[in-house]
Amino acid sequence: MQPTSSMKEEFLKKWQTGLQIFRPSIDNTNVTERKKAIKLSADVAMASLRKGTTCWSRALIQKTAAEDNFLVRQMLSGIKAETLINKKLPKKTVCHRKIVRRSKKILLRRSRSASEEAAAKAKKLVKRRTQGLRSVVPGGEFMSNDVLLIQETLDYIVSLQTQVNVMRSIVDAAEAGIER
């Protein structure tokens, strides 16, 4: 599923509202501030496209709200803002690595056939990668099972593609305008 033009439209509109909210406080300050404002509003716009249905969008909104609560609330037009921002995320799934490792060693010691070792190594690899994926996708630590994680990743990737496409076209147009 590629980003559709309607998604891009929506994203663009929301992004603009966000930028307009940001503008009075940030106009003509240094580049870093502006960049932060741009990125923040873009992220919130992207997350609000999903209207709180996906886990990553909620996590992303909470993250941005941690940085700039007031403006985020304004951007979300107050309706869902309260519920989204204050919503408690489910508990982080925490593994005590030492304990897990020790018990795995014990298990392995019992049955040490070659094929099992290979399978165990493969499993370890996969697990490490899923952990990496959880760290990259916003709110990944809160997703309890793998199926959900992959589903969220799918959605997140599509939204990211939308965001990148729209931003890129804006940048191109802006640059072209400047060049003239």
Added chain:
Amino acid sequence: MMMNGATEAELLLNCTDMSVLERQKAHLKYHHPGFDPTLAGFLSGPSTINGGEIDGFLGTAGLDLPVIYGETTVEGSCQFGSGNFKKRKFDCVVKTTSEECNEVKKMMMMMNREDEEEEKSKITEQNNESSKSITKMKNKAKKEQNNCSNDSSKVTKESQKTDYIHVRARRGQATDSHSIAERARREKISERMKYLQDLVPGCDKITGKAGMLDEIINYVQSLQRQVEFLSMKLAAVNPRLDLDIDDIIAKEVVSAPMTNLPLPTTVMPSYEMVNAGYPYEMVNSGYLHCNPMQQVATSSDQLSCFNNGEAPLMWDSDVQNLYSNLGV
């Protein structure tokens, strides 16, 4: 793709989108007239029994993985009585992994349609190919006496009485509920990974969960980096945060149908170029070169540069300084 130590043919099964859930599709085989239902009869001529493919299975389209129970009725076969059946065991004949042979004991599930009163039996078989083939014979007999009394539910069409999900266990695999549930979960995961393969560019050649996850992680990270980079660039280019909205919106990005053409491809070249180890600057200049400058239907003054077909100026010195500061 799922690697579960399956044999080649089972991988083939997987590739053809047959899941545990999906394999409830009944495969109707009419018995040969002179069919001898005894064990001996099966054993003697396994390859001659209805050399048919597992055909016509239903593929799941969306992500919702409907539970499918295919049923077809057997013509009232004379060998099977109307009432009681015995479970039958059948030895398998040919299998590449020999240790799984001769161990078959299947759960048998029958699903009924509303109109059916007949008993069904299913024999499915895969034809042997050269060296990598499995011959499966599943022959079912009913446990219960009455079909209707033990209706289990199908998700979509039939009328249900109970809510069991009946699953046929695969050949040589455990049949307890835990492993079946786990297998269903694994198939869900692999199905979604297939969608991811379509999304992430360059993932077609990669099989295996770990490699694909790696690609996915890299892709997501690169997308996030692109967002950062683009927002920085926009901040640099534009001293005010209004984005030249009036110029850009209605004419360029949103309404013009041609923007759909370059845009879907925009993400990919950069990603691949980044993967090839190009620094960001080169990547984006490369992209901007490739970006086709399309003609705009309604061109305003600011946008007339597009009509000239010129590539926009890549970099101000400003932005380049910013880049060195970023350490990119």
